[in-house]
Amino acid sequence: MKTKQRSLTITRSIHWSMAILVIPLATLGFYMANTQSYELYSLHKSFGVIALVLIIFRLFWRTLNPWQSSTKGTKTGKLVKRAHIILLLLLMAMPITGFLLSGLGGHGVSVFGLPIIPTQHDSQGLAIPFNKTLSDFGYLAHEVIAYLFSAMVILHIFAALKHHLIDKDNTLKRMLGSED
Ligand code: HEM
Ligand code: HEM
Secondary structure (H helix, E strand, C coil): HHHHHHHHHHHHHHHHHHHHHHHHHHHHHHHHHHCHHHHHHHHHHHHHHHHHHHHHHHHHHHHHCCCCCCCCCCHHHHHHHHHHHHHHHHHHHHHHHHHHHCCCCCCCCCEEEEEEEECEEECCEECCCHHHHHHHHHHHHHHHHHHHCCCCHHHHHHHHHHHHHCCCHHHHHHHHHCCC
8 A cells, every 4th residue: 555655656746847847848948949049958958858867767657657547437538548648659759859850960969068969060160960861850840749749738737627627526636646
């Protein structure tokens, strides 16, 4: 019983820490890309790499300790399960495509100054891609998936609020940890 309680606490902690990390990360991404604030790119990449490590851990954890949705067994149960899987797949695709666009684009990837993938520049300081095709694909995919992911997260938040405010069930309370 104690072990089950501990594993639920870990699942909840991962869920909320990811939400706190990923929502500002996506907001920063849209802001910097739309205003061409290049000085913010390294901050975005640093937190993006940290997010990737946490996402990999989350996927392992989730496989071993699946979350039992309060909608399990109801009419929407299967739909909710699929929506959670899609959320996780889109979440995973974000840092992977980020790596393709930045790493293979020759722009380099580092975590707060610690280099992970080196930059590659010509004499005028312009980035030379290691692989232009994959980097162009990453660029397009990072943007398209960013919109899909954001739409899914917004839908997810509305669904959680609907459960809490309209259906008045324990879906949100369970994820917050105030109910089992
Ligand atoms: C969960 C992780 C991540 C999220 C949620 C995220 C989200 C975003 C979003 C929403 C944008 C704006 C898209 C646009 O309008 O073009 C963006 C742009 C960008 N992201 Fe990420 N990102 C993540 C991880 C990464 C990683 C790991 C890297 C690189 C290592 C990266 C590099 C970039 C770059 C360079 C841009 C600017 C692209 C441009 O100039 O249009 N991102 N990101
Ligand atoms: C303020 C933001 C958020 C709220 C209020 C929220 C709320 C919830 C709630 C209430 C549940 C339980 C659903 C159930 O039992 O059926 C849940 C589960 C879940 N949420 Fe969120 N969430 C938020 C942000 C996010 C974000 C950013 C992601 C990113 C992918 C996410 C991914 C998931 C996943 C995958 C599950 C299923 C449990 C698991 O496998 O970890 N959530 N969320």
